[in-house]
Amino acid sequence: xxxxxxxxxxxxAFSLSAQAQTEIQWWHxxxxxxxxxxxxxxxxxxxxxxxxKVIPTYKGEYDQSVAAGIAAFRAGNAPxxxxxxxxxxxxxxxxxxxxxxxxxxxxxxxxxFDPSVYIPAVAGYYTAPNGQMLSLPFNSSTTVFxxxxxxxxxxxxxxxxxxxxxxxxxxxxxKLKATGSQCPxxxxxxxxxxxxxxxxxxNTSYASKNNGFGGLDARLEFNSPLHVRHFENLxxxxxxxxxxYKGRASKPISSFTSGECAMFVGSxxxxxxxxxxxxxxxxxxxxxxxxxxxxxxQNTIIGGASLWVFSGKPVEHYKGVAAFFNFLSDPKVQSASxxxxxxxxxxxxxxxxxxxxxxYKKNPGTDVAVNQMIRKTTEKSRGVRLGNFVxxxxxxxxxxxxxxxxxxxxxQALDDGVKRGNELLAKFQAANK
Amino acid sequence: xxxxxxFRSTWLPWVLLAPQLFIVGVFFFxxxxxxxxxxxxxxxxFGSSVTWVGFDNFRTLWADETYMASFKTTLIFSVLVTVLxxxxxxxxxxxxxxxxxxxxxxxxxxxxxxxxxxxxTGLLWSLMFSTSVGIVTYWLKRLGIQWNHLLNGDxxxxxxxxxxxxxxxxxxxxxxxxxxxxxxxxxxxxxAIDGAxxxxxxxxxxxxxxxxxxxxxxxxxxxxxxxxxxxxIDATTQGGPGKDTATLVYRVYFDGFRxxxxxxxxxxxxxxxxxxxxxxxxxxxxxxxxxxx
Numbered sequence: 001x002x003x004x005x006x007x008x009x010x011x012x013a014f015s016l017s018a019q020a021q022t023e024i025q026w027w028h029x030x031x032x033x034x035x036x037x038x039x040x041x042x043x044x045x046x047x048x049x050x051x052x053k054v055i056p057t058y059k060g061e062y063d064q065s066v067a068a069g070i071a072a073f074r075a076g077n078a079p080x081x082x083x084x085x086x087x088x089x090x091x092x093x094x095x096x097x098x099x100x101x102x103x104x105x106x107x108x109x110x111x112x113f114d115p116s117v118y119i120p121a122v123a124g125y126y127t128a129p130n131g132q133m134l135s136l137p138f139n140s141s142t143t144v145f146x147x148x149x150x151x152x153x154x155x156x157x158x159x160x161x162x163x164x165x166x167x168x169x170x171x172x173x174x175k176l177k178a179t180g181s182q183c184p185x186x187x188x189x190x191x192x193x194x195x196x197x198x199x200x201x202x203n204t205s206y207a208s209k210n211n212g213f214g215g216l217d218a219r220l221e222f223n224s225p226l227h228v229r230h231f232e233n234l235x236x237x238x239x240x241x242x243x244x245y246k247g248r249a250s251k252p253i254s255s256f257t258s259g260e261c262a263m264f265v266g267s268x269x270x271x272x273x274x275x276x277x278x279x280x281x282x283x284x285x286x287x288x289x290x291x292x293x294x295x296x297x298q299n300t301i302i303g304g305a306s307l308w309v310f311s312g313k314p315v316e317h318y319k320g321v322a323a324f325f326n327f328l329s330d331p332k333v334q335s336a337s338x339x340x341x342x343x344x345x346x347x348x349x350x351x352x353x354x355x356x357x358x359x360y361k362k363n364p365g366t367d368v369a370v371n372q373m374i375r376k377t378t379e380k381s382r383g384v385r386l387g388n389f390v391x392x393x394x395x396x397x398x399x400x401x402x403x404x405x406x407x408x409x410x411x412q413a414l415d416d417g418v419k420r421g422n423e424l425l426a427k428f429q430a431a432n433k
Numbered sequence: 434x435x436x437x438x439x440f441r442s443t444w445l446p447w448v449l450l451a452p453q454l455f456i457v458g459v460f461f462f463x464x465x466x467x468x469x470x471x472x473x474x475x476x477x478x479f480g481s482s483v484t485w486v487g488f489d490n491f492r493t494l495w496a497d498e499t500y501m502a503s504f505k506t507t508l509i510f511s512v513l514v515t516v517l518x519x520x521x522x523x524x525x526x527x528x529x530x531x532x533x534x535x536x537x538x539x540x541x542x543x544x545x546x547x548x549x550x551x552x553x554t555g556l557l558w559s560l561m562f563s564t565s566v567g568i569v570t571y572w573l574k575r576l577g578i579q580w581n582h583l584l585n586g587d588x589x590x591x592x593x594x595x596x597x598x599x600x601x602x603x604x605x606x607x608x609x610x611x612x613x614x615x616x617x618x619x620x621x622x623x624x625a626i627d628g629a630x631x632x633x634x635x636x637x638x639x640x641x642x643x644x645x646x647x648x649x650x651x652x653x654x655x656x657x658x659x660x661x662x663x664x665x666i667d668a669t670t671q672g673g674p675g676k677d678t679a680t681l682v683y684r685v686y687f688d689g690f691r692x693x694x695x696x697x698x699x700x701x702x703x704x705x706x707x708x709x710x711x712x713x714x715x716x717x718x719x720x721x722x723x724x725x726x
Contacts, residue, residue, distance in 0.1 A: 390693075401674040404584050430484075431477050432482065
């Protein structure tokens with residue numbers, strides 16, 4: 001087997017030098033079934049033309065591949081393309097001279113590139129204040145609401161009717177609890193779902209300067225009366241056993257798929273794995289909101305990642321990158337990716353194409369995420385772009401845990417979080433002057 | 434009596450030392466120097482904008498209450514891991530030293546955990562104690578104990594201590610066992626003839642003779658709990674709930690490798706370096722005097 005591989009590699013090396021293909025290195029964080037998807041995309045592109053060869057390499061989880069990309073850049077051998085998760089956007093954006101904006105890459109290579117075809121909430125996240133698109137949206141997801149239909153039925157609730165507001169969530173949770181549920185409601189991604197998405201969904205400011213899009217001097221504002229009210233509400237639910245805290249990031253998902261928790265807020269990108277793991281009927285629905293808040297529901301915020309291009313590469317490489325990005329922007333390719341992975345379709349054309357194919361009718365609920373996103377964004381709902389964002393999320397995990405543990409009031413925790421987070425923002429501002 | 438061997442040549446000793454010096458230089462002094470330099474700087478993730486900030490990074494640390502709390506957390510954690518790790522391993526070694534049947538099997542089983550990577554250790558323990566699917570959580574619930582390391586800081590601390598101790602017991606066990614087997618049987622037999630009971634024999638003969646091993650393990654375990662446990666913490670509690678299990682080394686890792694804040698991370702490792710150097714000096718100055726070689 002080893003010999004065979006070596007022979008193959010040998011042959012490949014020879015055929016490459018014969019054709020003088022330009023190799024494009026692409027570092028990413030897609031593992032498991034998603035790794036196959038990425039490999040297939042590269043293969044499809046490589047066979048469609050002969051001038052370039054895209055080589056995808058898995059570099060670990062999101063934060064690890066970013067760290068690897070940055071270390072490689074410092075050592076002078078960065079890849080051509082790096083997949084960076086959404087919270088790393090500000091870090092990449094403010095790096096001086098390390099990256100080459102995608103709009104520039106496309107323009108120099110003479111490729112057609114129209115940023116307006118992208119879903120606004122997706123494109124806006126990766127666009128500079130001057131309107132230039134900095135990175136190519138690749139895999140985007142958003143926060144949605146899942147519920148266990150069987151558990152609803154067992155509690156005498158209508159399984160076809162999902163709660164759409166927070167007061168409804170509370171009353172349904174109470175009914176579930178009364179009929180013996182150990183965990184009526186839980187949420188994953190506490191900060192992304194209950195602070196970031198919650199803010200844009202209610203068209204309420206998360207941070208000043210349009211959530212950081214307006215400049216480095218943005219400061220956190222998520223201790224507003226509405227935010228405090230929401231976390232007081234969750235705190236009360238936690239006290240009554242209606243909301244059970246199940247950990248940070250994506251960890252709580254197993255408590256939904258195991259059937260323990262009946263209602264769950266998570267990533268739309270988890271649809272495929274929930275379908276695979278859950279032994280019960282479930283449905284996907286829009287995020288709950290507070291009906292008395294003007295402007296709610298607005299749109300939810302994206303997660304996932306985009307593709308960044310490093311600077312300082314030969315012109316040939318940029319031409320290859322442009323050709324590859326052109327291929328990725330094809331609505332047919334995007335629609336196929338959307339149906340395969342559950343990530344958002346990214347462009348309106350891809351959404352229409354998927355709709356026409358009858359995919360949403362066959363898989364009800366898969367269009368929830370798209371419908372939450374495909375709206376015209378406001379200044380407050382465009383997204384969040386802050387430095388040291390990974391640490392700010394960690395701080396908010398820590399602070400909100402104090403609420404569920406009964407050590408701090410909602411107001412105290414949010415105030416402390418804003419204070420600690422703002423110190424980090426000031427530091428980032430000083431470091432990136 | 435002078436035991437030293439004297440070299441006549443002036444260059445030969447240096448040549449013989451060179452490989453060792455090279456390794457120490459590249460793998461210790463160079464990175465330590467880098468950490469010292471970076472701790473005085475503030476830079477963006479890509480290193481393209483670097484500004485000298487003097488002791489600002491350190492000042493921010495001292496002003497951060499949670500950083501001060503991490504000292505306490507680290508101290509509690511290290512003492513627990515070292516004391517528990519050493520005493521359980523010693524107990525097991527004493528028993529292993531006595532049995533005659535199936536000794537190899539017993540020893541092999543006890544050494545196994547050492548082959549498990551720290552991340553895997555963390556995952557194993559967090560699965561067993563998972564609040565949703567953990568088997569131990571389920572047993573504890575039957576006993577009327579509501580286990581929740583996600584929100585209870587003491588539970589979280591207990592979890593990382595258990596995982597870290599479990600991982601280190603094998604190592605300690607091996608050294609204690611080697612130490613015990615090297616104690617001459619005649620000493621123990623003589624004491625037995627004099628009428629000393631097993632407990633007394635252990636206390637007055639075996640333990641004092643084990644003290645060099647124990648001292649060595651004390652230093653190694655302190656260093657282990659200070660530096661090598663971040664993978665376990667990352668896989669189980671990630672420093673939570675709040676910052677209840679965020680030890681100093683975990684913060685270095687998190688702020689540097691996750692948060693890309695190299696200045697603060699470097700400053701923290703300098704603080705940690707100073708602490709460990711101080712601790713080692715104290716251990717060698719005061720505790721070593723009580724050790725009989």
